Amino acid sequence: MIRMKQVTKRYGNQTALDGIDLTLGESGIHGLVGPDGAGKTTLMKLAAGLLKPTRGKVVREQGTSLGYVPQSFGMYEEMSVAENLHFYGRLNGLPRRERQERMEELLRWTDLAPFADRAAGSLSGGMKQKLAIAAAVLHRPHLLLLDEPTNGVDPLSRREVWELICSVMRQGTRVFVSTQYLEEARHCDRVILLFRGRLLADREPGAYREDFPYPVWVVRDASSVRMKWLPRLREEPAVAQAYSRGTDLVVWSRDADKVRQLLEGLSREEQAGKVEAEAPGWEDVFSRYMMENGKEETAW
Amino acid sequence: MVIRLDSLTKRFGAFTAVDGVSLEVKEGEVCGLIGANGAGKTTLIRMICGILRPTRGEGSVLGYDIVKERDAIRHRIGYMSQKFSLYSDMTVEENLRFFAGLYPVKGSSADRVEELLERFDLEEMKKQRVENLAGGWRQRVAFASSMIHSPSLLILDEPTSGVDPVTRRSFWDLLYGLAEEGTTVLVTTHYMSEAEQCDRVAMLNRGRLVAEGTVPDLRNRFAEILHTPRPTLEGIFIHTTGEGSADDNRARG
Amino acid sequence: MWKRIGAMVQKEFIQLRRDRRTLAIMIILPVLWLVAFGYAVNFDIDTIDVVVADEADHADSQDVIRQIEENEDFHLKGKATPGEGRSELTRGEADVLVIIPEGYNGFSREEDEKLKVQVDGSRLFSAQSALRKVNEFLLDVQKENMTQLQDEIREELEQSDVPTPDLSGSPAFAKLQRVLPPQELRQFQETLKDQVENNAREQMDARLEKMEELFPDPDRMKPEVDVLFNPDIKSVNYMIPGLVGLVLIFVTTLMTALGIVREKERGTLEQLVVSPLRSFELMLGKLFPYFLIAVVDFLLVFSVGIFLFDVPFRGEVLPFLLVSLLFLTGSLGMGLLVSMVSQNQQQAMQLAVLTLVPQFILSGFVFPLEAMPWGIRWVSCLMPLTYFLPVSRDVFLKGTHPFDYTTEVAVLAVYAVLFLGVAALRFRRSLG
Missing domain, CATH: 3.40.50.300 (P-loop containing nucleotide triphosphate hydrolases)
Incomplete structure (x- = not known):
């Protein structure tokens, strides 16, 4: 040891x-x-x-x-x-x-x-x-x-x-x-x-x-709307974090139901795929700790 | 088509680094070139940039022939190499000015540098030497410098290798923004998670293209074979490079 | 094109300005070297202890000894046999041994009449200055003797009267007197006298000329020098012009050797390669700043040599500068070539040193070319410094015009073009 x-x-x-x-x-x-x-x-x-x-x-x-x-x-x-x-x-x-x-x-x-x-x-x-x-x-x-x-x-x-x-x-x-x-x-x-x-x-x-505090929602096939949605989602108080991952849009929610409704509404309005729940990935876990430790002020 | 490659091959002596690769990338697409170290990614990219001459095959980039019109290509593409590509003993502004001097820039180079400093939020640190910047910021400056001449094709060789997830995310935000404006992006990576970010992926193994297509396409194609409704790109990669050819795979070198 | 080269040059200057230490080394080091080298060989001594071995022992040889005694630069230690003198040299009790051979009389015409001078070359500093002084002195003594002798002979010849022909007593003259009128006879008499006198004078002049031919060429009177133990002593005057070349080739080659390989290592070269920058633009951009520094170095080293070490510069500055720049361009190209074939800075340094050390040893800077066996000498012939050294030395010391050295200058030009050309080709090829 x-x-x-x-x-x-x-x-x-x-x-x-x-x-x-x-x-x-x-x-x-x-x-x-x-x-x-x-x-x-x-x-x-x-x-x-x-x-x-x-x-x-x-x-x-x-x-x-x-x-x-x-x-x-x-x-x-x-x-x-x-x-x-x-x-x-x-x-x-x-x-x-x-x-x-x-x-x-x-x-x-x-x-x-x-x-x-x-x-x-x-x-x-x-x-x-x-x-x-x-x-x-x-x-x-x-x-x-x-x-x-x-x-x-x-x-x-x-x-x-x-x-x-x-x-x-x-x-x-x-x-x-x-x-x-x-x-x-x-x-x-x-x-x-x-x-x-x-x-x-x-x-x-x-x-x-298990103790990842933000339920994660994913909007499939959202590549055509990502640039439009992201700024809007990031302003939403119920959204802790939103980012695009390839064709998917990933959203951490502070209020799971509210965010799901919001996303489903948006999806209906415009061309985007299903809204699904997803377990947090390791990148999500890591970013969470970076955020909580005030290490979010990275370069980008 | 921004990039069109037709059975491109590059040999170094007896070693075939790139073996008959054909690939097409559309305008405004983010295309990922995926493979392990030594799979031939960098060699392929160097041929696309006109640094290396292919042994066989042909290709065009932005409509220019990659062998005969390399100069025209070099003027129009942005390239961010895997290695750290800035002069660390010079300031952010000096670096950008230098690259503005090398490339044909619309209007005055001072204006263009100013514009980039603003767009990439580098205004505050323009007088700082690059060596004093944190890793993420350096990469941001390198990215800005590869954009100096507003290229219509951006080639990035392992841009986010070893970068923390938060930084990587904002990097991709920027990339998507550029793609939306019509810039075509070709990016290499050996991170499978990164590959998921692309519109289209081309998987390279030992110089050969083993799978290629848009991400949803690939998922659909392999869903049945891999018995899962939403196969990961890592699963697809391992499937296409692995089974049956494992020994062959090992015996290389 | 100029915009891109300008960008390169500006970048290099920014980097140089940031890297103060390297800049300082590049400018101060050559001067330091020169001063160190220069002082190391600049050890003049005041009086020279002389031992004479007089094998002739007659008036002429005693005259030499007397003159040595009278000269205040020398201190006559005494007379000895050559063997004794030699051991005195070895023990360091005397600086110079002068041997006057049996055949010597005033000045030397034949080999066996030559004065012999021996010094201990292992005592480099004293030996070289002693040798120079003794040599000059003995040469002067002999020249003096010879001129004296020549003057004496000339005087004697001139004083001896030209015989005037007196015809009045001869029977032929009586006959003429009868035939010719007196006026014409006088005229004939005059003409005849003139002719004879002229003939005689011409004959005498010819004889005088012949006599002068019999005297030896002053060069042949140089004492026969025998440097014991270390045949290669040089004076500071001889060293400095060589050092100018050596210091410059070291600094320029080492500087540029790192220029491109550094970018290779840092990964910035790739970025340049994909840019519209052409290979010759890159090379020019790289070379120009170093070229400027090299010129500054040249001027510094040149001034230090002249003002600090009082080395005479008898030639013309501008043409010499031009030839030096040609030489510098060659060594910059050499450095660039080294930089291109190397993979990392360490390799580049090793390779640069590998090209420099032989130049140091074989170019004639340390060991005279003439003393090298042919097998090694042809290696010397491949080195740029070998061609610059004689030009530099002769321009400094003899005031020769550098362009008189057509071969050397041509070779330097060929090297400059060759190195730069190969570097450019090699660079383009390395990019595939």
Whole structure:
């Protein structure tokens, strides 16, 4: 377990992290979600012990072994998949027999077995990430730290990376994983929302959606009316937020019935599709916390 | 048609980055080019901008041939690249002035810069150096600078990658506004959630176009195949790139 | 087109103005280098300790020794054998060893009559100034001797009378007296006398000329210099004109090497590429500001050399400036080329240094070209600095007109065009 107490990290006069209180290693998969520049990598590096906090404390419990996969590909590109695993196994002091067994097991899990002799540099993005994860869990660490393992990876491989993370967790390793794809929060047992160095929330995924305070209505096929409706809806007191999402129009309501009636009225008047209720998405959840923390004054 | 591509192919040595892509984008459409890193999005965009010459195939942008009339195209399109494209040691105003100097601008460039500063709410920070601006504001300035010559086609390469949801929302508001005024927008992204924002999407995988059409069209087409009334674009993407070709998919590189 | 180039130039200036540190480095560094280098080689000593090995030991050689003794720049340490003198040099007890060979008499005509001068080249600073002074001094002594001798001979010849033919006693004359009237006879007599006198004078002049030919060319009287341990000593006068070239090529190449690769790294280049800006416009826009700075650098370095180090500038300023600009354009182009083929700033720096260090070593700045084996010398022939150095040195020190160096100037022009051309082509190609 790693405990962070009032951790602040500054680079020059820029505050990357601001008063973070956090315990890692208590839940199976602990997700760290936030946009670029939120401080995700800094937090990861503090947890891994690669950085010292400017203020506050980072305490690693005695005997907690770590695995760490940095954002940049940490494997030797000119060495083969098997050679890389061998090397990291020896680095972690695994005895020969165990190393061999563990390698075979991991190659199977990651579906990398057919590529064991391929140079690591020639693998696709998703396979590289899986190799890096395999190398980091060779020694069965208590806690695995993953810094944006799915960044820039195609959706199919991304799904595979998450499957691997889940099986690592099932083997008894706790995982702390960061991502900039908000919707990936759904794979986690607990989710931290991080924005501009501040911890907005640290809860279970279900809790975020359950207590989302604004029922969400969606008007389908509204692309022809969006520019006309949006300014009007935003002035409505019963509307907390309105935005267009492709052909849909999404509206958060303070008063669900009133807003539904309003939308249905508008739909009838002009060419627009059905009005439907929708569960809030992760982007909705994140924006809600940004609003509530007065972080709404963004650039756009 | 603002963009018309006919089996466009680009090879780098033995590697085929873009493989026979045909695509049509209408005026005022917001078209999303979707794919993972290395799927060929940037290569395709660079051919459309006239930076790269296709190995095979042809295409026209705003009626100009992408090989023979690249200069005409460059004068008429706005391009916001994936990498940060401003001079961070110069102020907001200096950056805009610089780009106004590069492009043919209607009227005086000073007036045009003033107009953009106003439209993008940059008036207050025009004297600030770009390096001192927060990420979202920088992107706003970059966006303004790509609009300097009022292009009729705007090409944005991963404009909202890693941006917070609130910022992203207002960005799309602006984009829809432009599209309504008749500007055609081509935007690349590897966010599936972003793809949902577009009027039309083109899904790229390993240089090939795997699915293309307006968003409602695609949903209808795949509703039955995927056994869900309202399939997500992510579901469609995984379906078209995944099943059956998974091994093939993995063996690349 | 001019609007776009103007936009580029203005942008570069704004960035330069913001990046004060780089700007300061670009302007102050060359001067600092020059001062540092310049002082390092500017260590003149007041009196020079001389040891003489007199192998001739006669009036002429003693005359040389006497003159050394009388000159206040020198201090005669004493006489010794060549071997002893050499070891005194090695121990640092003397600065110069002068060897007067047996065959020496006043001035040297043949190789074995040449005076020999030896200095310890490992003591660079004292050796170089000592050598210069001793050399000049001994040459003067010999020239003096020779002129004296020539004058003496001439005087003697002139004083000897021209023989006037007296015909009055001869039988032929008696016959003529009988035949010719007295007036004509006198006339004939005069003519004859004139002719003979003229002949004699002509013959004497020819003899005098012949004698002068027998004297050696003053250049051949230069003492035979033997620099022990370090054959490449240079004086500050010789260094500074070379340094001008070296400093300029360093600063310009390094500056421009970063110019384009920086935009590549930051991602701004792509934005320029999709704009209507053409590749040559981009290059001109990039080069112009650096060109201006290079000119400022040139003027600074030039003035420091002349006013701080009192290096004589005997040539004409304007033509020299023109040739220097040609040279600068070449090195700016070189930097640009480096910038285009590099992927990041680190690579660009490495590549720039890779092109510069050989120029430093092989251009003739440090080691004389003549001393290089041919295998290396042809490498020198590929370097722009090799062609600028002789022009610079001779314009400074000899006052030669730079345009007299047709080959060198032509090569510099070719380099300027070549580098810029290749850079432009390469740039266009890199865009697909």
